Amino acid sequence: MASIIQVENVSKVYDGGFRALDDVNLSIEEGEILALLGPNGAGKTTLISIICGLVNLTSGSVSVGGHDTIRDYRAARSLIGLVPQEIALEPFQKVLDGLRFTRGLYGKPADPDFLENVLRRLSLWDKRDSMTSELSGGMKRRVLIAKALCHQPKVLFLDEPSAGVDVELRKDMWEVIRQLRAEGVTIILTTHYIEEAEAIADRVGIISKGKILLVEDKDTLVRRMGHREMRIELLEPLASLPDTLAKYSLAQSEDRCTLVYSYEANGERTGIMSLFNDLNAAGIKLRDVDTRQSSLEDIFVSLIEDKPEART
Amino acid sequence: MNLQAVWSIYRSEMRRFFRTITQSLISPVLSTSLYFIVFGAAIGSRIQEVEGISYGAFIVPGLIMLSVLTQSISNASFGIYFPKFIGSIYEVNAAPVSFIEIVLGYVGAAATKSMFIGLIILGTAFFFVDLTIQHPAAMVAFLTLTCISFSLFGFIIGLWSKNFEQLQLVPLLVITPLVFLGGSFYSISMLPEGWQTVALFNPVVYLISGFRWSFFGMADVNIAISLMMIALFLALCLGIIWWTFRTGFKIRS
Numbered sequence: 001m002a003s004i005i006q007v008e009n010v011s012k013v014y015d016g017g018f019r020a021l022d023d024v025n026l027s028i029e030e031g032e033i034l035a036l037l038g039p040n041g042a043g044k045t046t047l048i049s050i051i052c053g054l055v056n057l058t059s060g061s062v063s064v065g066g067h068d069t070i071r072d073y074r075a076a077r078s079l080i081g082l083v084p085q086e087i088a089l090e091p092f093q094k095v096l097d098g099l100r101f102t103r104g105l106y107g108k109p110a111d112p113d114f115l116e117n118v119l120r121r122l123s124l125w126d127k128r129d130s131m132t133s134e135l136s137g138g139m140k141r142r143v144l145i146a147k148a149l150c151h152q153p154k155v156l157f158l159d160e161p162s163a164g165v166d167v168e169l170r171k172d173m174w175e176v177i178r179q180l181r182a183e184g185v186t187i188i189l190t191t192h193y194i195e196e197a198e199a200i201a202d203r204v205g206i207i208s209k210g211k212i213l214l215v216e217d218k219d220t221l222v223r224r225m226g227h228r229e230m231r232i233e234l235l236e237p238l239a240s241l242p243d244t245l246a247k248y249s250l251a252q253s254e255d256r257c258t259l260v261y262s263y264e265a266n267g268e269r270t271g272i273m274s275l276f277n278d279l280n281a282a283g284i285k286l287r288d289v290d291t292r293q294s295s296l297e298d299i300f301v302s303l304i305e306d307k308p309e310a311r312t
Numbered sequence: 313m314n315l316q317a318v319w320s321i322y323r324s325e326m327r328r329f330f331r332t333i334t335q336s337l338i339s340p341v342l343s344t345s346l347y348f349i350v351f352g353a354a355i356g357s358r359i360q361e362v363e364g365i366s367y368g369a370f371i372v373p374g375l376i377m378l379s380v381l382t383q384s385i386s387n388a389s390f391g392i393y394f395p396k397f398i399g400s401i402y403e404v405n406a407a408p409v410s411f412i413e414i415v416l417g418y419v420g421a422a423a424t425k426s427m428f429i430g431l432i433i434l435g436t437a438f439f440f441v442d443l444t445i446q447h448p449a450a451m452v453a454f455l456t457l458t459c460i461s462f463s464l465f466g467f468i469i470g471l472w473s474k475n476f477e478q479l480q481l482v483p484l485l486v487i488t489p490l491v492f493l494g495g496s497f498y499s500i501s502m503l504p505e506g507w508q509t510v511a512l513f514n515p516v517v518y519l520i521s522g523f524r525w526s527f528f529g530m531a532d533v534n535i536a537i538s539l540m541m542i543a544l545f546l547a548l549c550l551g552i553i554w555w556t557f558r559t560g561f562k563i564r565s
């Protein structure tokens with residue numbers, strides 16, 4: 001696949017002297033869904049804002065569809081639709097008027113049928129004559145998406161699309177995103193949640209403290225991140241592990257009341273069933289079982305400790 | 313040139329104006345009527361004539377200018393400040409629009425609004441006084457130029473304002489005194505010698521004087537000088553806007 005967005009050696013130092021992006025390189029393939037994953041303040045919004053032309057870069061260059069975003073900003077920006085992180089809408093503007101406005105900004109002739117289509121797709125058609133101040137938060141977010149789509153962009157940026165959105169709407173949104181991808185739109189979204197990246201992205205980029213730590217196929221990454229721990233609390237302390245359990249390389253807690261089993265959640269076999277069978281056979285009684293996945297923080301830590309390999 | 317975008321900004325700004333058309337018109341019409349009653353009737357009964365023109369008619373150009381200047385500034389400054397304040401300016405920033413197109417859209421709309429209000433006030437004036445306009449074309453030209461240049465000025469204020477206080481401050485502290493001391497309600501020749509000289513440093517004097525000339529064919533200062541002063545002011549505003557967008561941009565970080 002050809003790359004549609006090239007970010008080369010981009011750094012951003014804000015007026016206060018804060019370095020929000022540090023020598024970022026990123027190539028986004030045409031037609032993919034890329035999730036940018038990172039904690040608060042990582043620089044996700046800054047990166048998106050630079051590509052979209054909202055923030056001036058300090059050094060480096062960005063091109064969209066082969067057009068430099070500064071020298072050839074008209075061509076570059078025409079390809080982009082942006083759904084910002086913060087809801088920012090004219091309160092007294094009617095939904096449909098707002099869409100007409102946005103479409104006009106992109107120099108596109110009026111196309112009522114297309115706008116109707118966009119609104120229907122986002123279940124907003126009934127609200128077309130409502131003022132945005134009369135809408136719920138979730139509806140406002142959909143209005144932002146509709147605005148981003150109303151000039152038929154080839155690249156769509158969604159900055160934290162699932163912030164403040166309920167499960168139902170999130171699913172609908174993912175559905176819209178998948179449809180768009182099927183139509184050939186390239187999609188870049190930011191998120192704090194691995195689950196979200198896992199659910200819809202083709203590739204995942206991890207960004208922290210203004211640096212891109214890695215960009216990887218989702219499947220590879222999920223496998224790498226799929227590391228889980230199961231904590232098994234026992235009814236009675238277990239002095240020593242029976243030999244039959246040796247193959248599980250269990251860890252024991254100090255008080256001997258807890259066993260910890262590590263496994264890969266995405267592996268062919270997790271070994272959980274046979275572990276339980278063997279525990280049962282050894283006559284070990286369980287009080288409780290609890291599993292936890294490696295958190296984003298764990299992954300960051302492991303990535304930072306593990307840089308050479310991580311920077312693939 | 314992305315004319316579609318200019319039109320889009322213009323239309324959406326005008327929509328906002330027409331959404332609140334009653335408020336937009338009631339206040340200037342009401343205040344003008346009050347001026348006519350207070351200045352025209354109360355003072356006019358004592359002054360009667362200024363340079364051969366009835367006082368009621370004499371103050372019409374000044375009253376129109378007063379409203380047009382303040383309306384241009386408040387419309388244009390609010391027009392760009394508001395989307396900046398609520399954040400919806402991101403759309404304009406992310407769109408394939410040049411700063412010239414942004415200025416044309418916002419300033420064009422603000423100028424149209426104040427032109428509209430100026431004409432409404434002129435219409436109102438006909439109810440109160442006998443009025444003939446000697447140079448209608450020049451009148452319209454003067455009005456248009458004033459609307460445009462002061463909308464540009466308002467746009468600059470809106471670009472640079474960091475909060476609502478600043479947005480109010482310039483019109484309040486600078487424009488209102490300049491307008492009141494600019495000969496809206498009197499002829500400069502009615503001032504004492506020394507003050508006449510001081511008045512010549514007030515740019516609004518030239519505007520009102522030129523505008524008054526288009527009504528009555530008489531002016532405090534030469535009409536050519538008046539025109540030059542507006543042109544100068546217009547150029548200055550354009551220069552500042554160009555420089556603002558060149559350097560800080562003010563709508564981008």
Ligand SMILES: Nc1ncnc2c1ncn2[C@@H]1O[C@H](COP(=O)(O)OP(=O)(O)OP(=O)(O)O)[C@@H](O)[C@H]1O
Pocket residue numbers: 014015016018019020038039040041042043044045046047085565
């Ligand atoms: N206009 C600004 N001026 C100064 N510093 C800024 C500005 N905008 C962002 N920053 C700083 O840059 C850093 C990155 O911010 P950014 O908004 O890009 O993070 P983010 O990854 O989007 O975070 P979040 O997940 O919270 O949205 C932060 O430390 C922030 O404080």
Ligand SMILES: [Mg+2]
Pocket residue numbers: 044045046085159
């Ligand atoms: Mg952000």
